[in-house]
Amino acid sequence: MKYTIFVEKADELKLIDLTAVSHVIISPLGLSRFGKTSAEESYVIIQAARDLKLSVIIEFDMYCHESLREGLFYSFKKFYLEALKYSPKELLVKVCDLGVALFCAQELPKINLHLNLETSFHNPHSIMSLANHPIIGPALKRVSLSPELPFMEVKSIARSLHLFNIKTDLLLFGRLLLFSTPRELLTPHFEEILKIKEDLMIEGGSEESPHKGFPILQNKQGTFMFNSKDLCLLDIPEKLREVGLDSWVIDLRFEEAEKRVRLTNQALSLTDIFGQEKFLELKNTYERPVNRGFFLTNKSDILLPKLKNNRLQNRHQLMIGQIVDVCKEQGRMAILLRDPEQKIKAPAKLKLSSPTGKEKDMVVHYFEDAEKKQLTESSGHNLLFIPWMSGMTTRSNVFLDL
Amino acid sequence: MDSLEVAFKKLPQRPEVLAPAGSLSKLKVAVHYGADAVYLGGQKFGLRAASENFTNSELQEGVKYAHARKSKVYVVLNSFFHRQDFEGLDEFLTFLSDIKVDAVIVSDLGVVDFISQNYKSLVIHLSTQASCLNVSSALFWKERGVKRIVLGREVTLNEAKIIKEKTKLEIEMFIHGSMCMSYSGHCVISNYTQGRDSNRGGCAHSCRFEYKLKNNGQEISTYFMSSKDLEGVDVIPHFFDAGIDSVKIEGRMKGPLYAATTTKIYREALECYQQNPTEFVKLKKEKGWTEELNKFSHRDYTNGSLIGPADISSIYNKRESEEKTFDAIGTVLEIKEGQYLLIEVRNKFSCGETLEILPFRGKSEKIYLDKILSASGSEIESTKPGSVVRIPYVKCASPHVILRREVLQ
Numbered sequence: 001m002k003y004t005i006f007v008e009k010a011d012e013l014k015l016i017d018l019t020a021v022s023h024v025i026i027s028p029l030g031l032s033r034f035g036k037t038s039a040e041e042s043y044v045i046i047q048a049a050r051d052l053k054l055s056v057i058i059e060f061d062m063y064c065h066e067s068l069r070e071g072l073f074y075s076f077k078k079f080y081l082e083a084l085k086y087s088p089k090e091l092l093v094k095v096c097d098l099g100v101a102l103f104c105a106q107e108l109p110k111i112n113l114h115l116n117l118e119t120s121f122h123n124p125h126s127i128m129s130l131a132n133h134p135i136i137g138p139a140l141k142r143v144s145l146s147p148e149l150p151f152m153e154v155k156s157i158a159r160s161l162h163l164f165n166i167k168t169d170l171l172l173f174g175r176l177l178l179f180s181t182p183r184e185l186l187t188p189h190f191e192e193i194l195k196i197k198e199d200l201m202i203e204g205g206s207e208e209s210p211h212k213g214f215p216i217l218q219n220k221q222g223t224f225m226f227n228s229k230d231l232c233l234l235d236i237p238e239k240l241r242e243v244g245l246d247s248w249v250i251d252l253r254f255e256e257a258e259k260r261v262r263l264t265n266q267a268l269s270l271t272d273i274f275g276q277e278k279f280l281e282l283k284n285t286y287e288r289p290v291n292r293g294f295f296l297t298n299k300s301d302i303l304l305p306k307l308k309n310n311r312l313q314n315r316h317q318l319m320i321g322q323i324v325d326v327c328k329e330q331g332r333m334a335i336l337l338r339d340p341e342q343k344i345k346a347p348a349k350l351k352l353s354s355p356t357g358k359e360k361d362m363v364v365h366y367f368e369d370a371e372k373k374q375l376t377e378s379s380g381h382n383l384l385f386i387p388w389m390s391g392m393t394t395r396s397n398v399f400l401d402l
Numbered sequence: 403m404d405s406l407e408v409a410f411k412k413l414p415q416r417p418e419v420l421a422p423a424g425s426l427s428k429l430k431v432a433v434h435y436g437a438d439a440v441y442l443g444g445q446k447f448g449l450r451a452a453s454e455n456f457t458n459s460e461l462q463e464g465v466k467y468a469h470a471r472k473s474k475v476y477v478v479l480n481s482f483f484h485r486q487d488f489e490g491l492d493e494f495l496t497f498l499s500d501i502k503v504d505a506v507i508v509s510d511l512g513v514v515d516f517i518s519q520n521y522k523s524l525v526i527h528l529s530t531q532a533s534c535l536n537v538s539s540a541l542f543w544k545e546r547g548v549k550r551i552v553l554g555r556e557v558t559l560n561e562a563k564i565i566k567e568k569t570k571l572e573i574e575m576f577i578h579g580s581m582c583m584s585y586s587g588h589c590v591i592s593n594y595t596q597g598r599d600s601n602r603g604g605c606a607h608s609c610r611f612e613y614k615l616k617n618n619g620q621e622i623s624t625y626f627m628s629s630k631d632l633e634g635v636d637v638i639p640h641f642f643d644a645g646i647d648s649v650k651i652e653g654r655m656k657g658p659l660y661a662a663t664t665t666k667i668y669r670e671a672l673e674c675y676q677q678n679p680t681e682f683v684k685l686k687k688e689k690g691w692t693e694e695l696n697k698f699s700h701r702d703y704t705n706g707s708l709i710g711p712a713d714i715s716s717i718y719n720k721r722e723s724e725e726k727t728f729d730a731i732g733t734v735l736e737i738k739e740g741q742y743l744l745i746e747v748r749n750k751f752s753c754g755e756t757l758e759i760l761p762f763r764g765k766s767e768k769i770y771l772d773k774i775l776s777a778s779g780s781e782i783e784s785t786k787p788g789s790v791v792r793i794p795y796v797k798c799a800s801p802h803v804i805l806r807r808e809v810l811q
Binding site for chain 1: 426463482483484485487488510511512513515516532533534535536537538539540541542543546556557558560561564565583584585587588589590591593594595596597598599601602604608609611612613614615616617622624626627629711712713714716717719735736738744746776777778779780786788789790791792
């Protein structure tokens, strides 16, 4: 198995055991949502990676608003063409926005695209459609799959993409982004701090949510919220081997450099030979809570069918209406018809079902309108009167019994 | 060409008013109050899993009803599909094609491709969930067979104008209603915190919660992620200038009073601007459009990102409340000329109260209730929600108009 790691400075590469590392992620300032690395430092990392025979992934993962498009593409092109001069082993450009992907593939035909599909597309049809795209497809070399996908789905999609010679990766250890907006949500509360600092990372929690301790970041690109528990799949090494991905991503970009290096080494060591003790040591160093996300089971796949309100969703096609008035003195009840255009003919066999669950059958030989005129069929009526029946109250449902 | 024809030709194209239809009855309300088109969801594939939605027979009836009144029907299939979610899609698309819906609203690339390849008669609109923010992205979708783009809510009208000009696609933008704070389609808070996939109809509205923000010992309680509601009456001239084809009103989960008022006001305001742009500001004041939009429950309003990127004033930062000045009372079902109005009751009302009729066009009218009869004709003092009653006849009423009542503060 091969691994992809994140670095902010070239020096970090000297301190990491790179035996199993194949790719390095760089997050350039002004091109990436979380970018902090200057262009100059990025080029230094690219050179260092080249010397160490590592491929480089440049993040160009901002959502590209139209008013920023030309400027952003200009900056990227300049950065990218300069980066190529350092002859990296392989240079991949990781994008989120499909417009950015299309632009890159059109303007820079030799570019190696890396699509970030962590949110958005989760099914093989969509992903294969990108692989088959006449412009994006030939440039597409790698895809980051969604951490929401369960094991079997990851395995299946990875296998399909291999047929197109497209590599796949998945987050192994790092933060899960839950939400992002271009709006500056922390400014109203931390205005003074944000006047001095460009970035602010705080913690948030809600009594209304079952979880607490969500890291929230505001930077020049907007506001980002991460899960309270970070993803860590290091303790299921057999599954990682079995799934058949090309690379696993260790992305500890929000840690201080020294701690990031230490943790990256600890994680890489666990992938080499797993040990429970080493795993606990890593968790102690990391301090933040971790879990396995949806990798073994996607909980929303289980809960989704339960969200469907059966009472509302499985409505009987033969329901003609609901009782809205019961007048025992007049010996009749009014049905508000669901579809006034539907013709209901007498004699009719009806089934009535009260809100308390009582059910009764009746045969109606004629209907009445509001003026007590007898009718043999309804025609454009909203209300139709039928004989009174004990036990049936307002809001009882009325069905045609065929 | 005669002078009348010349004058007609000069009128700018009015954007379509696209209203929410959370149920068949709301579809009828929206159509009568002036919706050029409505959008609705079937039992699956949309983003409102727990709501009522339409059965196939209701969908069929809804399409028939809307088409008979020259309104269009768009059906949402805008969840982000997982592999298993494709089950039943083919069958549903065949049904939609057979009943001749006017378009389907889709987010997922796999679904767009499936429709483009197999259902040539179905027109595809790209949902706002796909967060299309730029010309390149719009061109990507155009090449996949999409005819209209519902732009991301972060797009300004100036940006929309450029996207329209450069892609020649139909452009739809939100003009009113609740807003996601996140880039649409990319928020997974509900997924990880509650196991409810927000991009498959399970959104738990976590952005509306109160949060405690902690930084260096400082702790602040706030609704920092809750967005104000979008309101676009003031910027209608910019919608015309940008050449926007359709303005969308959010709110399939909201009640008939909301659907009726928003549809009526935006239709009226757009028509006024189309016919008399120089008088728009004056007419807006005279007709009280903004006041009318305050008569149902809503959060504080903002222009969002319509004019410029949404700033901190677009954050609601309050607990949800039911502040409103009017209640929905019921809908007129039938009229017995000169005798009575048959009303489907939504909220209880009693004899001696004054209600208001919200006609399809023009000003609302007050109606004093000196008598209420049950559906069977017996005199009653007050009504029950869900019942049908008769109230005194008034001339300005017609079937499907909404009755409302001022809430005494």
